[in-house]
Amino acid sequence: MAQLLGAQRDDTRLLAVIVHSAFYVLLAASLMRWLIRHSETRSTPLIVVLSVVIAVLYALSELRQSGRLVWFALLVLTWSVLVVLAPSFAWCAVPLVYTGLRILSERVAVILVVALTALVVVSQVRIAGWLDPNLVLAPPAVAAVTTALFVGMRRQAERQAALIDDLVRTRQELAATERREGTLAERQRLAMEIHDTLAQGLSSQRMLLQAADLVWDSDPPLAHTHLRSAAAIAERDLAEARRFVHDLAPADLAAGGSLPAALVALAERATTATLTVRCHIEGTPGPLPQRVEATLLRIAQGALANVREHADATTATITLTSLDDQIVLDVADDGRGFDPGAQADSARHRGYGLPAIRARARQLGGTCTIESAPGDGTVLTTAIPRGPGAPATADTNADR
Structure with a gap:
């Protein structure tokens, strides 16, 4: 399971690197296209500045966890202004859609995707000067496919994470159950050994000591005999105790x-x-x-x-x-x-x-x-x- 989690994290990091790289490539390509075709216009310096600002805001929205939504909102706002001024920057919408789907709730992310797609369609139609079906239908189709794939992948990842959590919890519960069963089994073993050995020995010792006490004054030799018998039983029980603590064979069978x-x-x-x-x-x-x-x-x-x-x-x-x-x-x-x-x-x-x-x-x-x-x-x-x-x-x- 740890390997599965590690592989999942590696796949997520790889996808993030690809998307981030694609964003900067698209941003640079859009800027170069603008400079090649519209370098003489008065808005060129503003376009360059906005491109740099977008690059910085994108990096901040990915690197800084605190205030991440604020940085992303500024990023989307700046990009929207840039798309209005230079519609060719609409290609950067796909990485932005990915980032929005990743850091926003599903409902908010869908609303953002719809808004960005509408902005892209409007900007592209404005450039074409007429209602091109390809420009009207292609961006929503791409956005829909991208959104569906990402949402499906995220839900699948969530289900896998939940399954892994259940497996980890089940394994922990099984381990705890095995420990409890082992403890109970050992406790039962010791209880049986004590009942079959020490309990009998202690009972015999008690009777011998009581008998010795009764004849202590009247028959000292017999009392001493009882004491020696009790001591022999105690010595034997001590050996038995040591053996069953280590789960060894009874003393009568050990040799x-x-x-x-x-x-x-x-x-x-x-x-x-x-x-x-x-x-x-x-x-x-x-x-x-x-x-x-x-x-x-x-x-x-x-x-x-x-x-x-x-x-x-x-x-x-x-x-x-x-x-x-x-x-x-x-x-x-x-x-x-x-x-x-x-x-x-x-x-x-x-x-x-x-x-x-x-x-x-x-x-x-x-x-x-x-x-x-x-x-x-x-x-x-x-x-x-x-x-x-x-x-x-x-x-x-x-x-x-």
């Missing part, structure tokens, strides 16, 4: 660990005095893309966070099943369960648990389903295709 091993380690860490977490691996997952492994691990972390915070369960089971066309992750608990349909309306007001899980699954073309009922526990199933998958349709599940 080349496999997804099954990472899930087993997660189950061991999630096991507490009130919750037992088991992990089962069915089939051989084989090598998976790092993004798929990281997503499934984060989904398992988020599901266990939901179990600990909402389910009031005593046992939970992580099952990773490898099929020919997809990898399936199940997280089941024996908690109090819930009615997904009854909670669907309030889902958007809840936390990042299930929305984050569904978002992660959709990013890889997977699906997330929930089987639950009050008092019957909950089973969360996430299926990720092994090959490229289309974005999954919206899940009819509620948030926990």
Whole structure:
């Protein structure tokens, strides 16, 4: 677009140079014609002076933006006097028409064109001494063509300028939208990572510190054990925070660990005095893309966070099943369960648990389903295709 604007400005400048040059050539030619044919007349000095004045006024009307209309009005008035004295200067009307169309409003410019054309016709008929049809019709025809071409070109240029402005504005809006979407996507990513890692760690640390406080006086060794466990969790959460800020793989996968091993380690860490977490691996997952492994691990972390915070369960089971066309992750608990349909309306007001899980699954073309009922526990199933998958349709599940 910048190149288009530059080319348009170059064309305008080139046309202006041609018209200005044509004006001075016509002015000089008309003066020379007068001097050759009428050098002995008494009005010759006045004609020469008026020609010089017109040349100066034309330059001032083009070079000076302040008072430009005044200079142009003086130019037209002086030329009109000159045409009355020497009709051959009527040829300068065409550049004057161009200048008037360029700097005046369209209506005023048309009125000026009509007036100048009438003056040219009258001056030419006065020289001929009779009503020559060519002298009467040719100047209006030339003026009409010149005016129509210029007005058409100006309107087209205005439409192009408006189109370019719309394109520039649209590009700016698209850029702003992309920035906003990028910001929202990064914000959502951080929120999901915090929910699946730091939130769980902080919850575990709080419970360990509370347990240490309860037995601080009665059982100091146990209190110290709780403190050391809390410190280890804090160290691990710090490493996780550094990794997800830089959008790196989870720590369990960073050192080349496999997804099954990472899930087993997660189950061991999630096991507490009130919750037992088991992990089962069915089939051989084989090598998976790092993004798929990281997503499934984060989904398992988020599901266990939901179990600990909402389910009031005593046992939970992580099952990773490898099929020919997809990898399936199940997280089941024996908690109090819930009615997904009854909670669907309030889902958007809840936390990042299930929305984050569904978002992660959709990013890889997977699906997330929930089987639950009050008092019957909950089973969360996430299926990720092994090959490229289309974005999954919206899940009819509620948030926990």
